Amino acid sequence: MIEKIIEMSMRNRFLVLLLTIIVFAAGIYALQNTPLDAIPDLSDVQVIVYTDYPGQAPQVVEAQVTYPLTTAMLAVPYAKVVRGYSFFDVSFVYIIFEDGTDMYWARSRVLEYLNYVRGRLPASVTPSLGPDATGVGWVYEYALVDRTGRHDLAQLRSIQDWYLRYSLQTIPGVSEVASIGGYVKQYQVEVDPNALLRYDIPLAMVKVAIQRSNNDVGGRLVEMAETEYMVRGLGYIKTLEDLKIIPVGVDDDGTPIRLEDVANVQIGPELRRGLAELNGEGEVAGGIIVMRYGENALTTIKAVRAKLEELKQGLPEGVEIVPVYDRGDLIERAIANLERTLIEESVIVILVCVLFLLHLRSALVAIIMLPMGVLIAFILMQRLGINSNIMSLGGIAIAIGAMVDAAIVMIENAHKHIERAPPDTPRVQLMYLLSRRRKGGCFRRWLLPRPFPWRVRRCCR
Numbered sequence: 001m002i003e004k005i006i007e008m009s010m011r012n013r014f015l016v017l018l019l020t021i022i023v024f025a026a027g028i029y030a031l032q033n034t035p036l037d038a039i040p041d042l043s044d045v046q047v048i049v050y051t052d053y054p055g056q057a058p059q060v061v062e063a064q065v066t067y068p069l070t071t072a073m074l075a076v077p078y079a080k081v082v083r084g085y086s087f088f089d090v091s092f093v094y095i096i097f098e099d100g101t102d103m104y105w106a107r108s109r110v111l112e113y114l115n116y117v118r119g120r121l122p123a124s125v126t127p128s129l130g131p132d133a134t135g136v137g138w139v140y141e142y143a144l145v146d147r148t149g150r151h152d153l154a155q156l157r158s159i160q161d162w163y164l165r166y167s168l169q170t171i172p173g174v175s176e177v178a179s180i181g182g183y184v185k186q187y188q189v190e191v192d193p194n195a196l197l198r199y200d201i202p203l204a205m206v207k208v209a210i211q212r213s214n215n216d217v218g219g220r221l222v223e224m225a226e227t228e229y230m231v232r233g234l235g236y237i238k239t240l241e242d243l244k245i246i247p248v249g250v251d252d253d254g255t256p257i258r259l260e261d262v263a264n265v266q267i268g269p270e271l272r273r274g275l276a277e278l279n280g281e282g283e284v285a286g287g288i289i290v291m292r293y294g295e296n297a298l299t300t301i302k303a304v305r306a307k308l309e310e311l312k313q314g315l316p317e318g319v320e321i322v323p324v325y326d327r328g329d330l331i332e333r334a335i336a337n338l339e340r341t342l343i344e345e346s347v348i349v350i351l352v353c354v355l356f357l358l359h360l361r362s363a364l365v366a367i368i369m370l371p372m373g374v375l376i377a378f379i380l381m382q383r384l385g386i387n388s389n390i391m392s393l394g395g396i397a398i399a400i401g402a403m404v405d406a407a408i409v410m411i412e413n414a415h416k417h418i419e420r421a422p423p424d425t426p427r428v429q430l431m432y433l434l435s436r437r438r439k440g441g442c443f444r445r446w447l448l449p450r451p452f453p454w455r456v457r458r459c460c461r
Contacts, residue, residue, distance in 0.1 A: 020372065027375020030382035037297040038330040039136045040389045045101045047110045048130030049073070049093040053122070062086035064122055069093045072117035076109050103132060103293045131176040133290045139297050140289035140304050141325035143181075143278050148318035154269060156285035157182030159319065164287060164311060171307055173300035175292040181276025182285030183269030187243055195262040201249050206262065209248040213237065240267060278322065286324065296387075301328035334393050341397045342370055345404050352408055359415070366407035373403055 009016045049069055053061050062084075070084040073095050081096040097106045107129060114127055121127070131137075144156045144164075151159075157179065165177045191206060219231030237243050244260040251257060259265060278284045291300050305328070308321055315321070346367050353363035374396055381388060 020368075023372065023379075024375060027372070027379050030378040031375065034378055034382045035294070035296040035387035036299075036331050036335070037136075037387050037389045038327050038334060040391050041134055041136050041387070043134045043136060045097040045099070045103055045106055046134075047095045047097075047107050049091075049095070049110065049114070049127050050130050051091040051093075051121075051125055051127040052089060053091060053125055054089050056089065058086045058088055061089070061091050065091040065125055065127075066093065068117055068120045069114075069127065072113050072120075073110065076106075076113055078106070107132060131290055132293050133175040134293055137175065137291040137293070138288060138325075139291045139301055139327045140323070141286065142289075142308065143276070143284040143286035143322045143324050144319060145278065145284050145322050146319050150318045151316060152183075153181070153283055153285060154183040154185050156319065158185055159315065160285050160287055163314065164321075167311055168287070168289065168304065168307060171300065171303045173292050173295035173303065174289055176290040178288040178290065180274075180286050180288060181283060183272065186268055186270050187237070187240070188266050188268045189243070189259065190264040190266070192262055192264070199249060199251065199257050199262060201257065201262060206248050206259070209246055209259070210243075213246040240265060278324070284322075298328055298331045301326065301331075330390075334390050338374075338393050338397055341400055342374065345370060345400050349404055349408065353411065356412075362411045362415070365411055366404060369407055370400060370403060374400070 066084040217233035247256040349366040
C-alpha cells in the first residue's frame with residue numbers, strides 16, 4: 001500500500017502539490033477556529049438548579065424544596081446522577097447527564113420538568129438554572145481597588161454591580177459575571193416593637209405600606225386643546241427621606257403615623273457570609289468571569305481584556321481594576337512553547353542534513369512535514385470538537401520529536417540508496433526504485449518492461 005502511494009505521488013506531483021495546499025489552507029482554518037484553553041475540560045455535562053428560600057433552616061429547605069426537586073429530576077432523560085444539597089436559605093440540585101449529551105438539550109429538559117414540579121413547591125419559591133458553564137469555566141478574575149480611600153467597600157460593590165457587571169455580560173462567550181467582596185447597599189428598616197405596640201400597628205401593615213408606597217401608578221389620557229396629556233402617579237422611592245415619610249397608619253386624632261415614628265430607617269450593608277481580600281492589603285470588591293460552555297477561552301479572555309480597558313475610562317477618580325487571575329497568559333505561553341518547538345526542530349533538521357548529508361534540499365522534506373503534521377492534527381481536533389489545551393499541545397510537541405527522527409532516518413536511507421544506484425539511473429526510475437521494499441537483505445527488483453524497460457539487480461551490503 002505504501003509503495004503504491006509513493007509511486008502514485010511520483011507520477012502525479014501536481015496533484016500532490018495541490019492536495020498539500022488544500023490541506024495547508026484547511027489546517028490554517030482549523031487552527032484559527034479550534035477553541036484554545038489551558039485546562040482540559042473533563043467535567044461531566046451537568047445542570048444546576050438554584051433555589052432561594054429566605055429565612056428557612058436547612059431541614060425546612062430539604063423537606064419543602066430540595067426533596068421535591070430531586071425526585072422530579074430523577075425522571076429527566078439521560079440523567080445518571082441527581083444530587084441535592086440544602087443550606088440555610090438556599091437549595092442546590094445537581095443533575096449529571098450521560099457522556100455525549102448536548103448541554104443545551106439537557107437544560108431544556110430540566111426546564112420542562114421544573115414546570116411539572118412547580119406546583120409542589122412553596123408559593124414564594126422560584127427555582128432557576130445555574131449558568132451554562134462547567135467547572136473549568138472560571139477564566140478571569142479582577143478586583144476593584146481604591147488606594148486613595150475616597151470610596152468605601154459599599155461604593156466599590158455598587159460600581160461592580162451596576163456598571164461593570166452588566167457591560168461585561170454583553171461579551172460573546174461570557175456566561176456569568178459573579179460579584180464578590182464589598183458590601184451590598186440596602187435600605188434597612190429596623191422596626192421598634194414597642195412603638196408598634198403603642199400605635200397598635202401589626203408588622204404586616206408596615207410591610208404592605210412600604211410595598212404600596214414604592215410604586216408608580218398609571219392613569220389615563222386627558223385631552224385639552226387638541227393635545228393629549230398622560231396622567232400618572234409617581235411613587236418610586238428615590239431617597240432615604242422618601243422612605244421615612246411613608247404613612248403606615250393614623251392615630252386616634254387622625255394624625256398620620258409615619259414609618260420613621262415606628263422604625264429606624266437607614267442605609268446599611270446586606271448580611272454577608274464571606275469577604276474578598278487582595279494580597280493581605282485589605283478588603284476589596286471584584287468580579288469573576290465565567291465562560292460559556294464550549295466557547296474559545298482565549299478569544300473570550302481577549303474580549304474581556306479589551307472591554308475592561310474600555311470601562312476604565314468611566315471609573316471614578318482613584319478606582320482602578322487589578323487583574324487577579326488571567327488564564328490567557330497560560331494559554332499564550334503554551335502556544336508560544338509549541339511555536340518555539342517547531343522552530344527549534346526545523347533548525348536542528350537543517351543543521352543535521354547540512355552537516356552530515358551535505359545536502360540542503362533534503363532538509364525541506366522534514367521542514368515541510370513538521371508544520372503539515374501539526375496542521376493535520378488541528379484539522380482532526382476541530383472536526384471532532386476537541387479543544388486544544390496544555391495536554392494536546394504538549395502531545396503535539398512530543399510528537400514533533402518522533403516525526404523529526406523518522407524524517408531524518410528516511411532522508412538518510414534515501415541518500416544511501418541513491419549512492420548505490422547505477423550512475424545513469426533516471427530520477428523517476430530511481431524514486432520508483434526507492435519505493436520498493438528490501439527482501440532478503442538485497443535491493444533486488446524485477447520491473448515490468450513498461451513503463452520502465454530495464455532491470456536492476458544489486459546486492460546490499
